[in-house]
Amino acid sequence: MTYTQADSAYDHLWMHFTRMSSYRDTPPPMIVRGDGAYIYDSQGKRYLDGLSGLFVVQAGHGREExxxxxxxxxxxxxxxxxxxxxxxxxxxxxxxxxxxxxxxxxxxxxxxxxxxxxxxxxxxxxxxxxxxxxxxxxxxxxxxxxxxxxxxxxxxxxxxxxxxxxxxxxxxxxxxxxxxxxxxxxxxxxxxxxxxxxxxxxxxxxxxxxxxxxxxxxxxxxxxxxxxxxxxxxxxxxxxxxxxxxxxxxxxxxxxxxxxxxxxxxxxxxxxxxxxxxxxxxxxxxxxxxxxxxxxxxxxxxxxxxxxxxxxxxxxxxxxxxxxxxxxxxxxxxxxxxxxxxxxEGLTQHVLDNQAAFRATLEKLRDLPIVGDVRGDGYFYGIELVKDKATKETFDEEESERLLRGFMSGALFEAGLYCRADDRGDPVVQLSPPLICEQEHFDEIESVLRDVLTRAGKLL
CATH class of the missing domain: 3.40.640.10 (Type I PLP-dependent aspartate aminotransferase-like (Major domain))
Structure with a gap:
C-alpha cells in the first residue's frame, strides 16, 4: 500500500481546531492552488472560496504582484x-x-x-x-x-x-x-x-x-x-x-x-x-x-x-x-x-457598490424553513439556522452536531462552496468572500446554499 501525502497529513500535521480522529481513515482535503475567488484541491476540483480562506484573502488568490x-x-x-x-x-x-x-x-x-x-x-x-x-x-x-x-x-x-x-x-x-x-x-x-x-x-x-x-x-x-x-x-x-x-x-x-x-x-x-x-x-x-x-x-x-x-x-x-x-x-x-x-482597484468602494446586491441575494434564502435570520454588513454575513421559524427555536446540542458537522460542512464543500458552518452560539453559516466578488459569485453562493439548506431541512 502506497504511503501518500494525505497519510502524512494525519501522521504529522496537527491541524488547528480540528477533530483529528475524523481523518484517521479519511484523508483531509488538500488545497493546492488558488485563482481569483476560487481554490482547487489536489484532484483538480474547483471551489468558490466563500470565506476568503479565513476572512483573509481580500484581493483574491493568485496575485502575482x-x-x-x-x-x-x-x-x-x-x-x-x-x-x-x-x-x-x-x-x-x-x-x-x-x-x-x-x-x-x-x-x-x-x-x-x-x-x-x-x-x-x-x-x-x-x-x-x-x-x-x-x-x-x-x-x-x-x-x-x-x-x-x-x-x-x-x-x-x-x-x-x-x-x-x-x-x-x-x-x-x-x-x-x-x-x-x-x-x-x-x-x-x-x-x-x-x-x-x-x-x-x-x-x-x-x-x-x-x-x-x-x-x-x-x-x-x-x-x-x-x-x-x-x-x-x-x-x-x-x-x-x-x-x-x-x-x-x-x-x-x-x-x-x-x-x-x-x-x-x-x-x-x-x-x-x-x-x-x-x-x-x-x-x-x-x-x-x-x-x-x-x-x-x-x-x-x-x-x-x-x-x-x-x-x-x-x-x-x-x-x-x-x-x-x-x-x-x-x-x-x-x-x-x-x-x-x-x-x-478601489476594493473598498467595490464592496460599497456591491454590498446591497450581496445582501439581497442572500436574503432570497429567507423563504427556506431552516433560515431564521440573515445578518451582516459589507462582504461579511451570517445565516442563522433554526428548528422552528415561528418561535425561533434553535437546535439542541445533538441536533446541532448532526446538522453542522454531520451533514452541512461536508455537503457544502462537496457542492463546491468553501464556507463555515459554525455553532459558537446558535448554528450559523458564515460567508466572507474575497472583496473582488461580484453578482455571479453571489448567485453561485446562493444556489449552493439553497440546495444544501433544503436538504438539511429534510434531515431534521
Missing part, C-alpha cells in the same frame, strides 16, 4: 527584528501608511504576526498605560458574550465562548463579559421581550450593560472594553443604531479605553479601511491582521492613539513587549503591495 513583492524584499533583506531600537524601511513605510488610514489620532503602530498577538498587545499596553499614568489598579477588561478574540492566554480570557476556554483554565484574571448585540435574539439575551421591538432601544440597553459592568467591578479597576465592529462568533452580529456612540460616551466617562478588534473587519471587509469608520466611532486602539496582506504573508498590528502612546515615549519608559517576527520585512512589503491593490 504580491508574490513578487515578497520575493523582491526577501532578496534585499529577508529578516531583521524591530527589537532594541532597530527598524527597517518596509516596517516604517507600512506604519506610516496604516496611521494615514486609521481614524483620528491613531498614529502609533505596534506590529505583531497575527490577530491574537495584536489583542494580547492591546491588553498589555492598556495595563501599562494606566500604571504609567498613576492608575495602577486599572487592569480589567470587558468584552461581549460569544465574541472570539484569539487563542493566546490573554486574548482567550477576553474571548466570550465558554467551550473555547474550559480546557485551558485558569486563564488571565480580570476579563468580564456583557451581552452582545444580536437583535434577532434580543428578547432572550435581555430577558425583556419589549426590547425585541426596536433595535435602537435594544442597542442602548446592550451598551448600558457595559456601564453596569464597569460600575460593578469599580471604574478604578477597568482598563478597556474590547469589541468588534461586527461580531464574528455568533454569526456576524451587527451594532444597533447608536450603540457605539453610547459605548464611546461610557468609556470617556469612566476613563476606560475602547479597543476596536478589527482582525476580521479591517481592510475592506465592511467597505471601509477600518470597521470603526463604517460605524462612525473613534477607538483608542485598533487591533488588525488578516486582510492586511490578503493572507499572502502573516502580519498583525495594534494601532494606538497618540494619547495612549505618549507616556511610553517619555524618559526611560518602554513597552516591554514584542515578537521576533513582528513587522517582518517580507510581510510588511507584501502588505504595502496589497494596499496598493486596494487603492488602484
Amino acid at each position: 504580491l508574490a513578487e513583492a515578497a520575493a523582491k524584499q526577501a532578496r534585499e533583506l529577508a529578516f531583521f527584528p524591530l527589537w532594541g531600537g532597530y527598524s527597517h524601511p518596509a516596517a516604517v513605510e507600512l506604519a506610516e501608511r496604516l496611521a494615514g488610514y486609521a481614524p483620528g489620532d491613531l498614529n502609533k503602530v505596534f506590529f505583531t504576526t497575527g490577530g491574537g498577538e495584536a489583542v494580547e498587545t492591546a491588553w498589555k499596553a492598556a495595563k501599562q498605560y494606566f500604571k504609567l499614568t498613576g492608575k495602577p489598579r486599572k487592569y480589567k477588561v470587558i468584552s461581549r458574550a460569544v465574541a472570539y478574540h484569539g487563542t493566546p492566554h490573554g486574548a482567550l480570557s477576553i474571548t466570550g465562548i465558554p467551550e473555547a476556554k474550559m480546557d485551558f483554565e485558569p486563564l488571565v484574571p480580570g476579563a468580564h463579559k456583557v451581552p452582545n448585540t444580536n437583535f434577532y435574539r434580543a428578547a432572550e439575551i435581555s430577558g425583556v421581550p419589549s426590547l425585541a421591538e426596536d433595535e435602537a432601544t435594544f442597542g442602548r440597553w446592550a451598551a448600558d450593560q457595559v456601564e453596569q459592568a464597569i460600575l460593578m467591578e469599580g471604574p478604578d479597576t477597568v482598563a478597556a472594553v474590547f469589541v468588534e465592529p461586527v461580531q464574528n462568533s455568533g454569526g456576524c452580529i451587527t451594532p444597533p443604531p447608536g450603540y457605539f456612540e453610547r459605548l464611546r460616551e461610557i468609556c470617556d466617562t469612566y476613563d476606560v479605553l475602547l479597543v476596536s478588534d478589527e482582525v476580521i473587519c479591517a481592510f475592506g471587509r465592511l467597505g471601509t479601511m477600518f470597521g470603526a469608520q463604517r460605524y462612525g466611532y473613534q477607538p483608542d486602539i485598533i487591533t488588525c491582521a488578516k486582510g492586511m496582506t490578503s493572507g499572502y504573508s502573516p502580519i498583525g498590528a495594534a494601532i494606538l492613539s497618540d494619547r495612549i502612546a505618549a507616556p511610553f515615549y517619555e524618559g526611560t519608559n518602554m513597552f516591554g513587549h514584542g515578537y521576533t517576527f513582528g513587522g517582518h520585512p517580507v510581510s510588511a512589503s507584501v502588505a504595502l503591495a496589497n494596499l496598493d491593490i486596494f487603492e488602484r
Whole structure:
C-alpha cells in the first residue's frame, strides 16, 4: 500500500481546531492552488472560496504582484527584528501608511504576526498605560458574550465562548463579559421581550450593560472594553443604531479605553479601511491582521492613539513587549503591495457598490424553513439556522452536531462552496468572500446554499 501525502497529513500535521480522529481513515482535503475567488484541491476540483480562506484573502488568490513583492524584499533583506531600537524601511513605510488610514489620532503602530498577538498587545499596553499614568489598579477588561478574540492566554480570557476556554483554565484574571448585540435574539439575551421591538432601544440597553459592568467591578479597576465592529462568533452580529456612540460616551466617562478588534473587519471587509469608520466611532486602539496582506504573508498590528502612546515615549519608559517576527520585512512589503491593490482597484468602494446586491441575494434564502435570520454588513454575513421559524427555536446540542458537522460542512464543500458552518452560539453559516466578488459569485453562493439548506431541512 502506497504511503501518500494525505497519510502524512494525519501522521504529522496537527491541524488547528480540528477533530483529528475524523481523518484517521479519511484523508483531509488538500488545497493546492488558488485563482481569483476560487481554490482547487489536489484532484483538480474547483471551489468558490466563500470565506476568503479565513476572512483573509481580500484581493483574491493568485496575485502575482504580491508574490513578487515578497520575493523582491526577501532578496534585499529577508529578516531583521524591530527589537532594541532597530527598524527597517518596509516596517516604517507600512506604519506610516496604516496611521494615514486609521481614524483620528491613531498614529502609533505596534506590529505583531497575527490577530491574537495584536489583542494580547492591546491588553498589555492598556495595563501599562494606566500604571504609567498613576492608575495602577486599572487592569480589567470587558468584552461581549460569544465574541472570539484569539487563542493566546490573554486574548482567550477576553474571548466570550465558554467551550473555547474550559480546557485551558485558569486563564488571565480580570476579563468580564456583557451581552452582545444580536437583535434577532434580543428578547432572550435581555430577558425583556419589549426590547425585541426596536433595535435602537435594544442597542442602548446592550451598551448600558457595559456601564453596569464597569460600575460593578469599580471604574478604578477597568482598563478597556474590547469589541468588534461586527461580531464574528455568533454569526456576524451587527451594532444597533447608536450603540457605539453610547459605548464611546461610557468609556470617556469612566476613563476606560475602547479597543476596536478589527482582525476580521479591517481592510475592506465592511467597505471601509477600518470597521470603526463604517460605524462612525473613534477607538483608542485598533487591533488588525488578516486582510492586511490578503493572507499572502502573516502580519498583525495594534494601532494606538497618540494619547495612549505618549507616556511610553517619555524618559526611560518602554513597552516591554514584542515578537521576533513582528513587522517582518517580507510581510510588511507584501502588505504595502496589497494596499496598493486596494487603492488602484478601489476594493473598498467595490464592496460599497456591491454590498446591497450581496445582501439581497442572500436574503432570497429567507423563504427556506431552516433560515431564521440573515445578518451582516459589507462582504461579511451570517445565516442563522433554526428548528422552528415561528418561535425561533434553535437546535439542541445533538441536533446541532448532526446538522453542522454531520451533514452541512461536508455537503457544502462537496457542492463546491468553501464556507463555515459554525455553532459558537446558535448554528450559523458564515460567508466572507474575497472583496473582488461580484453578482455571479453571489448567485453561485446562493444556489449552493439553497440546495444544501433544503436538504438539511429534510434531515431534521
